[in-house]
Amino acid sequence: MSYKNILLGLSLSMISQWGYSQLKVTPDGQVGIGTNNPITRLHVYGEGLIDSHTLPWQSAFRTRVYNKNTSAYSLWNGYCGKEVFFVNGAGWMWSGQGSFIGTDSSLLQNRSNIHSPLETVMKLNGIRFTYSDGKDNNSSNNYRLGLVAQELDQVVPEAVKIMPDSLLSVSYSDLVPLLVEAMKEQQTQISELQMALNEQEQEIIRIKSRRWFRKKTVE
Numbered sequence: 001m002s003y004k005n006i007l008l009g010l011s012l013s014m015i016s017q018w019g020y021s022q023l024k025v026t027p028d029g030q031v032g033i034g035t036n037n038p039i040t041r042l043h044v045y046g047e048g049l050i051d052s053h054t055l056p057w058q059s060a061f062r063t064r065v066y067n068k069n070t071s072a073y074s075l076w077n078g079y080c081g082k083e084v085f086f087v088n089g090a091g092w093m094w095s096g097q098g099s100f101i102g103t104d105s106s107l108l109q110n111r112s113n114i115h116s117p118l119e120t121v122m123k124l125n126g127i128r129f130t131y132s133d134g135k136d137n138n139s140s141n142n143y144r145l146g147l148v149a150q151e152l153d154q155v156v157p158e159a160v161k162i163m164p165d166s167l168l169s170v171s172y173s174d175l176v177p178l179l180v181e182a183m184k185e186q187q188t189q190i191s192e193l194q195m196a197l198n199e200q201e202q203e204i205i206r207i208k209s210r211r212w213f214r215k216k217t218v219e
Helices: 003-011 117-122 149-155 172-218
Strands: 021-025 031-033 042-044 071-077 082-088 093-095 127-129 144-146 160-162 168-170
Touching: 117 172, 149 160, 149 168
Parallel strands: 031 042
Antiparallel strands: 021 031, 071 082, 082 093, 127 144, 160 168
């Protein structure tokens, strides 16, 4: 370690009244904010804010990785002592306790019923597939289940979005209400058929009873 690097590290270390560095750059290039011992290239102890006027579809903060299995973003919970959320470099996301979408009634407008949900569901075509990484056609052995966005767009366009690169993406959570209404419609049909079947069974019993009564009368 050179004398020049030591001086650089010391000169960029500003000590606060509590005894730790407000900003510290170590001789090996580690940057610490609010900590004397940065363990990564940038180690921030405390809160952070990115105040950006980024244009639409641009990035206020960007992470660039070069391995598809790299965790591009990771959230560690010190209370639980484990990771609770991360985004993989291949583009998939994991959450320890799922996710919630805001659908409070105060946030919704232009509400209407879903028309012909069962007929709509019958037009969907679920598939089994693997993702291509753009380098070969058999890049992954991890099969997934889903829908083709272009096909879904013809049936349920509300669940399809065009991304900035012109590729289509699917919001599978938007399909849940459709499936709920389709199941309800199907159950109504089943109940009506069950009622009709019960009526037919009762009619058969009545016919058999009349025949039996006539037979007894003749005897």
